[in-house]
Each structure stands twice: as C-alpha cells, then as structure tokens.
Amino acid sequence: MKRRDLVSVGAAVAGAQLAGAALSSCGAQGGEAPSPEPARSAGAEADIAALDDWARIAAECHRVGERCLEHCIRLLGSGNTAMADCARTVNEMLPICGAVGPLAAARSEHAQQLAALCKSVCESCLAACEAHRSHHAECAACADACEATIAASNRVLG
Numbered sequence: 708m709k710r711r712d713l714v715s716v717g718a719a720v721a722g723a724q725l726a727g728a729a730l731s732s733c734g735a736q737g738g739e740a741p742s743p744e745p746a747r748s749a750g751a752e753a754d755i756a757a758l759d760d761w762a763r764i765a766a767e768c769h770r771v772g773e774r775c776l777e778h779c780i781r782l783l784g785s786g787n788t789a790m791a792d793c794a795r796t797v798n799e800m801l802p803i804c805g806a807v808g809p810l811a812a813a814r815s816e817h818a819q820q821l822a823a824l825c826k827s828v829c830e831s832c833l834a835a836c837e838a839h840r841s842h843h844a845e846c847a848a849c850a851d852a853c854e855a856t857i858a859a860s861n862r863v864l865g
Contacts, residue, residue: 758811758818761859765807765825768852772797772804775836775849789839793846796828796835803828804856818863826860829853 779794803825810821833853839846 755814757859757862758814761822761825761856761863762808762811764852764855764859765804768829768849768856769801769804771845771848771852772801772832775845776801778843778845793835793839796832797849800828800832800853822860822863826857826864829856829860833857 776794776797779790779797782790783794803821806821807825810818815821830853833850836846836850836853840850841847
C-alpha cells in the first residue's frame with residue numbers, strides 16, 4: 708500500500724467516525740436516521756405564523772424607532788425639550804422590539820411574556836409619539852409602527 712492510499716483510507720475512516728459522532732450527538736443510534744419532527748397542528752402553524760409576523764413587524768418598528776430617536780436627539784440638542792418624553796419612550800422601546808426577532812425565531816416559551824411587555828412599551832411609545840405626529844414625520848412613522856407592533860403582539864397573546 709502506498710503512502711497516498713494509506714492517507715486516503717485514514718481520512719475516510721476519520722470522516723466516518725465524525726459522522727457517527729454527529730449522529731449520536733443528535734440522538735440517533737448506530738446509523739439510524741434522526742426521528743422526524745413531530746407533525747404540527749393547524750393551531751401550532753398559526754402560532755408560528757403569528758410569531759414570524761410579530762418578529763417582522765417589531766423589526767420594522769425598531770428600524771423606524773431608531774430614526775425617530777435620532778430626530779428627537781437632534782431637536783433636543785437644539786433646545787427643544789418637548790421631545791424629551793418621546794426620546795425616552797422610543798429609547799425604551801428599541802431594546803424590546805430588538806429582542807423579539809431572536810426570541811420568536813427560537814420559538815421560545817417566553818414569547819408570550821415578551822409580547823405582553825412589547826405591547827406595553829409600544830403603547831407608551833405610541834402615546835408619546837402621538838403628541839408630535841402632526842409636526843414630525845419621524846414621530847408619525849414611529850407611532851404607526853408601534854400601532855402595528857401592538858396589533859401583532861395581541862395576535863401572539865391570543
């Protein structure tokens with residue numbers, strides 16, 4: 708046997724051992740295929756759709772909220788203290804809406820709790836932005852995004 712053939716055989720054996728280890732770490736035994744994912748009911752599919760929708764809408768709320776916060780900071784910097792409450796509530800909303808995507812994707816058991824908190828935080832943000840809706844496009848967009856996130860949170864809450 709040539710050195711090249713020996714290396715090839717060794718690589719094949721090592722690859723087979725790695726594949727076996729990967730299968731056993733996934734719960735399969737002795738080359739058995741992992742068991743298929745359990746079938747989902749129509750209600751579970753609706754729950755997943757609600758989570759995915761909520762994640763998408765909350766991500767948009769986060770994006771729009773960042774623009775609103777930047778606008779508020781610019782106005783605060785010029786001495787417009789009327790934007791302080793808006794900036795504070797948007798600043799509170801951002802990390803909550805930012806957390807929705809990863810938690811929803813993980814199908815976390817804590818999604819309902821986050822949905823309730825997200826709804827509450829977005830309601831506060833909406834109230835603060837509502838006062839500036841007719842004067843600032845950024846606040847109007849943030850208010851609209853918060854309204855959509857509240858509705859999506861309600862769908863997750865059932």
